Amino acid sequence: MKLDRAALTLMPMHLHIDAAGRVLSAGSTLRRIVGDIADFHAAFEPVGPVADVSLPQLARAERVFLRSRADPAQVLRGRAVRLDDGGLVFNLGLGIGLVETIRRHDLTDREFAPSDLAMEFLFLHEANNAMMDELSQANLRLEKARRRAEAQAFTDPLTGLNNRRGLHLAFEALRQGTGSASAGQFALIAMDLDRFKELNDSRGHAVGDAMLCEVAARLRAITRSCDTVARTGGDEFVLLLPGIFDPAALEQLGRRIIRNIEAPARIDGAASRISASLGVAISSRYLRVDWGRMQADADAALYQAKRTGRGDICIAMGDRVDADGIPEDGGC
Amino acid sequence: MHGLVTRSIEHFARQTHGEAVWTAAARAAGVDPRGFELMGNQDDSAARRLLHEIAALVGCSPPELSEDIGAWVAQRSAIRRLLRFAGSDFAAFVTTLEELRGRARLVLRDLELPAISVAPAPRGWRITSDCDPVWLHALAGVLHAMADDYGVLAVIEIREGSILVDVPLVDFNEGRPFSISDPTVGAA
Incomplete structure (x- = not known):
């Protein structure tokens, strides 16, 4: 397979390495998250279901998970293809750690490809929190009203004694x-x-x-x-x-x-x-x-x-x- | 009409015009002055009566009132943040307004917002909908508030059943700061 450099410009989370693992190019958003990296093996530790983590094996896996050695909390996931020259191109994503990563690196919506659903995910996350807040407040209101009604139902209004x-x-x-x-x-x-x-x-x-x-x-x-x-x-x-x-x-x-x-x-x-x-x-x-x-x-x-x-x-x-x-x- | 919509009208009346206005309007409209609950649907005509009663009490027309409500809602910090997720600048915000209905449904499946379409116009956009004019006025209010939020100078008017958004100055001022990950940025 041959590499089309134009396609890489559409992928702010791509990583292109040669057969020795030297980084030839990395997407702008990926660089914001893991910094400027020169060597694949020095920067990442492949984790997850793939036991053999040689580069040819990574290219065969359905999904690869890469843990940042500099920041072990950061795991990226994606898929790789092998090029004719033995190099690899990865297209990576943030997976379920999206919200946390965006917060830690203060990313903006410009840092995601328009085809990426990252913003929709964030929108839902935020909407979900807002609705939960509203609902728990509504619950508190109802609970207070219930207690008041109950107290009234069992109280003599003149003296405050039980009825x-x-x-x-x-x-x-x-x-x-x-x-x-x-x-x-x-x-x-x-x-x-x-x-x-x-x-x-x-x-x-x-x-x-x-x-x-x-x-x-x-x-x-x-x-x-x-x-x-x-x-x-x-x-x-x-x-x-x-x-x-x-x-x-x-x-x-x-x-x-x-x-x-x-x-x-x-x-x-x-x-x-x-x-x-x-x-x-x-x-x-x-x-x-x-x-x-x-x-x-x-x-x-x-x-x-x-x-x-x-x-x-x-x-x-x-x-x-x-x-x-x-x-x-x-x-x- | 969804409880969120009727509750927005209630909270707007209470916070902007005071408890006395709310209580009087609720009584006149035949609505429980203790207010609406969040979930569940309310009678559409109750919302309409409420709008008329509040408008009469504060001395404006129902369309003006729904524009005020739209602007007020868009300034609630949680709603404002959700609206800002639609785009990184005002142009992106307006052009993706067609998605608003879908976004609302994603969050609350029974929240029915009207379908709207956005077409380019010289120096801006023309927004049309076959919805009730009350919604269109509320949307105009939202647009006013969001233009301020993005720091854009926009002239927004309703003519022949559509909203005309004219933007003579894109970078009018900095607008309100916003961060997709940090809710405290730009919070009131």
Whole structure:
């Protein structure tokens, strides 16, 4: 085969060597990448599937990979043809290392033959990155919106406490933990405010709402971070207290809550006083822990407490009672 | 219409004319003022109503507005870079505009840009398309922005359904620097 020098001008990544490996000509872009080279063997190490790397063998290979000895990270790929005089002409390309090579040598689009798809590859690479950025931002936005919607769905907008849905979710999480182990037991306290309706009627809804927020703040202050405090209706609240199941301790805690609620609150310039009644259900007193059952029992206990007088607390019996009707835990 | 297009209109309105203009225009056009999501297609007529409402609020015509949007979009750094990949000078950029549709499809298969053809004209080019005039005005805006970017003095006008690009001065100034490998070069 004979060499047509005109054809080489179309190939900015060509390499023409003689039979001894001396470089006769190299394309302008190739020179930018590997520098001015004089000897093929000194400049390149053939790598890849070809075991015999003699020049005649390289000319027979489907594809050759040449690693730069001066810069081993740089591998070029291409194909060679053997000329009549024993010399070789390579047409080389950058392969998958294109983006990296362009960055390292600050190449421009003028350095590639117009038939080369290098620019299209770069365009796609960049477009792909831009789209990924946009998409991950869109994902973040959606995730934030989802969290906000979720928080709203489980929150009482007036007080910021849990609403009924949030309470139910917390109850289910606690129920999973109730086995025989006492550590998983918990108490459910239903609470409603005494004399709240009078306050609402005499001083208006705004004062009533402020009082509800005050009660919420006090409940939050008196409970632990692992407790769940919910507002389930107008002046009705529910507390879930994990790990507390001793009736005497609950009675004491209940009295403390009532004292707290009874402390005068200064709202809209005037001191206001309300009280609260509590009904308690304890998970360890049930054979099967059930949301509807425990809630109904706590409510019934709450009405019992209200009947005996305002500002009182009553604990539901549950299932586990002995022959005399006394709860197995011996409590009140 | 692709979510990218409607979202571009939204972001243009918000960033250039403010949240109040966007909210008022969205309400009047019957579009969710919280904005569009990126992917998926939107109703074409919603985009058209939005353009009219925004134009009315800022006191220009819908064609003028879509030209502004085209110029604004071409100046977003990611888009500007992708546009600059089309050619190393303004002449190469304009003559390869016919490829724009194919390039867009390569990136997003459902992003439908109109087909356009570019023919040489004395001192410039004539760009024609049988697309909606709104697109043509947006493209004129893109051309304005890119002429500045390449540092070319170009007169761009729309006459009888085509864009005339007249370039009296090729090397007007240096334009904005650009490197195909380094996104920080020429970034705003």
